[in-house]
Amino acid sequence: MVERCTVCSQRTELEPGFYHGTGYVSYALTVGFSIVTFVIWELATGYTFKNKELFWWLPINITALLLMQPWLMRLSRVIWLTAFFKSDDQYHQNNTQIK
Numbered sequence: 001m002v003e004r005c006t007v008c009s010q011r012t013e014l015e016p017g018f019y020h021g022t023g024y025v026s027y028a029l030t031v032g033f034s035i036v037t038f039v040i041w042e043l044a045t046g047y048t049f050k051n052k053e054l055f056w057w058l059p060i061n062i063t064a065l066l067l068m069q070p071w072l073m074r075l076s077r078v079i080w081l082t083a084f085f086k087s088d089d090q091y092h093q094n095n096t097q098i099k
Contacts (some may be wrong), residue, residue: 010085025076032064033072039059 004011015017041047041057065072 012081014084019077019080021075022080025079026072029072029076032063034061
């Protein structure tokens with residue numbers, strides 16, 4: 001992780017342990033992904049509790065989550081950062097030099 005933004009020189013870590021909150025964001029993303037894939041799986045296979053279709057969905061979902069983990073970690077970090085740092089659309093017009 002870079003120490004400062006290359007555009008605006010804002011520090012990307014406000015305090016020690018700042019990125020611990022990304023675990024909550026990552027958890028929400030993985031739960032959301034699992035719910036969406038389960039609904040799609042249910043609609044595609046006609047899932048009922050009498051058959052064992054869940055045992056096909058579960059390893060497929062776990063494999064997909066493991067393959068997407070680097071992307072999900074980066075996305076959760078970006079979401080966490082945008083919650084604390086506000087973007088300035090006019091930054092390049094207002095500032096001609098990087099601080």
